[in-house]
Every structure is written in structure tokens, then in C-alpha cells.
Amino acid sequence: MEKDELVLGGKVFTNRLFTGTGKFARNEDIAPMLEASGSQMVTVALRRIDFKFPQENILNFIPKNVTLLPNTSGARNCAEAVKIARIAREAGCGRFIKIEIINDSKYLLPDNAETVKATEILAKEGFVVLPYMMPDFVSAKRLEEAGAAAIMPLGSPIGSNRGLLTRPFIEILIENTDLPVVVDAGIGRPSQAAEAMEAGAAACLVNTAISAADDPVRMGRAFSLAVEAGRTAFLAKLAEESKYAVASSPLTGFLRTKEV
Amino acid sequence: MTISVNDEPFELEREMSVEEFVAEELESDDGLVVLVNDAVVPKEKRNALILKEGDCVEVVRFVSGG
Numbered sequence A: 001m002e003k004d005e006l007v008l009g010g011k012v013f014t015n016r017l018f019t020g021t022g023k024f025a026r027n028e029d030i031a032p033m034l035e036a037s038g039s040q041m042v043t044v045a046l047r048r049i050d051f052k053f054p055q056e057n058i059l060n061f062i063p064k065n066v067t068l069l070p071n072t073s074g075a076r077n078c079a080e081a082v083k084i085a086r087i088a089r090e091a092g093c094g095r096f097i098k099i100e101i102i103n104d105s106k107y108l109l110p111d112n113a114e115t116v117k118a119t120e121i122l123a124k125e126g127f128v129v130l131p132y133m134m135p136d137f138v139s140a141k142r143l144e145e146a147g148a149a150a151i152m153p154l155g156s157p158i159g160s161n162r163g164l165l166t167r168p169f170i171e172i173l174i175e176n177t178d179l180p181v182v183v184d185a186g187i188g189r190p191s192q193a194a195e196a197m198e199a200g201a202a203a204c205l206v207n208t209a210i211s212a213a214d215d216p217v218r219m220g221r222a223f224s225l226a227v228e229a230g231r232t233a234f235l236a237k238l239a240e241e242s243k244y245a246v247a248s249s250p251l252t253g254f255l256r257t258k259e260v
Numbered sequence B: 001m002t003i004s005v006n007d008e009p010f011e012l013e014r015e016m017s018v019e020e021f022v023a024e025e026l027e028s029d030d031g032l033v034v035l036v037n038d039a040v041v042p043k044e045k046r047n048a049l050i051l052k053e054g055d056c057v058e059v060v061r062f063v064s065g066g
Helices: A027-037 A078-090 A112-124 A137-146 A167-176 A190-198 A216-236 B018-025
Strands: A006-008 A011-013 A017-020 A041-048 A067-070 A096-099 A128-133 A182-184 A203-206 B002-005 B008-011 B032-036 B056-064
Touching (some): A078 A112, A128 A137
Parallel strands (some): A017 A203, A067 A096
């Protein structure tokens, strides 16, 4: 079998499961999860410090060989996302940025129009831009023109574990854009990640379903296997579906009795 | 003199550099990014930059997220 690599921003990814660092009961589980899953890209967020409740430096829990994907969570518009992205880069977090612009706190759905604007600005500044988006064909075209390195449509609302509710729209993106499609948000089970990959997604980004599992290290492994299985099936091209049975054994030479 | 830190008024007893501010006012320097008036101050420049009345300081860090 030939090699199957995903190249983003000049970096080669041999593992198509991207993971998040949010909601782990113990940050000490992050490194073993990355090891067990083989995930080569992991998200982090940027926040103002809280003088009353000091937080741990998350970067201390991430092995150096894993690519950091800072997100712009908390940004409500293009300007705030651009500011966060620039801080992340100046802080030494590399060129990758996940644009996440959200105005709605109930469903945490992304603002595609502001996301297109931020993508254009940041791509021109040399960022490898991975925008989190509603799976909308027109927006995907705009993001492509704006210089996105991939697009990251949601399967269902962030952290909801409801799976690929948007599957038909994600399929339109896969069929009609040249960009890699990374399904981000809402994937709750390994089987759903496999489904996304079978449909032709380039990768999956999974956070809550791994970090909130009883055993996040083992679940990271499960997702990795599912992503690989789905990807391999996509490359192998699925056999056709049919309404009626199609016998697998020859329809001749039956061993029959005389009385029927 | 008064500066603002993460949008809250903050009293400094004396003039000080960003480096002194971090050492004296913050619990730890681990993974902190300091901005003064919207510009990131690289670690090696913290000593040379003296905070002035009315400066807007932001202190941020990477945290967990998806």
C-alpha cells in the first residue's frame, strides 16, 4: 500500500486524528493520550490569567514533537480572532491557527462571515489557517479564496457528542472543494469518526469525546483506530449498496434433494 | 501610579520595568505572555520596557481548549 500523508502548511501528518486538551480531569493524561492515539496535532486556547485562580501552563503537558494548534476561542469577531492569533504566534506557538469565532453561547455555532475575514488577514500574514465553520458551501468557497489551509466544518455542536448531524452538507464540501476537510466538533464515538473518514474527510478533530471518557488514554487509541479504519476504507473505495440481496456464493451447482 | 492590568485598575508603588512587574506582582512566570498597549513584549525586552502611568497591561497564557 502506498503512503497516505496529509500535508498542512508544509508539515506532514501521518496520523489523521487531531485532538484537543480541553476538559481532561487530569492534565497528566494528555501526554499518554497523545502517545496512545499517535495524534500529531493538538489544540490549546489563550486566556487572560486569573489572579485569584492561577491555572497550569498547559504547554508543560504537551510533548514537543506534537504540533500546537492554538484556537481563537473567546473571539466574537474578526478583530479579536486576529489579535489572539498574533499573540499565539509571537508567544512561540508556531504558525498554525484554528479560527473560532462565536457569538452564540447556547449552540456555540461559528460566525462564517467573520471567519472568512479573519482567514484572509491571517493567511496573508503567513499563518496556516484552519477555520472552524458551519458546513456551508458558499462559505467554504470564500475560505478557499481567502487562503485557508483546510476547512473544519462541525459535525454537531461543540461538546455535544451527537455525531455527524451535518453529514450531507459535509459531503458537499468534500466533493466540491480542493481543501482538506477536517470534521471538527460534535464527534462523540469512534464509529462516528470512522463514518466521517469513510465519507472522505481528511481528518477529524476530537476533544470532549476523548477527554471526558472514563479512560481518555484508551479512548484516544480507539479514535485513532477508527480514523485509520475509516480512511483506509475510503481509499479502498466502498462496494456499492443494493436494495435486494446479492448472493456471495455461486448460484449454480446447488446440492438439492428431490422432494421440494 | 495607576496602570490597568487585564482591564482592572492596578496600583504600582513605584516605576518599574515589565520584568520587575512580572517578578513582583505575579505568582509565576511560567508560560505567561505579557502585552503592553496591545503589543507582545518578548521576554528579552521585558527589562528594557518601563511601565508608564495609564499603560494597559495584559497578561495571558495558554490554557486547555479544543
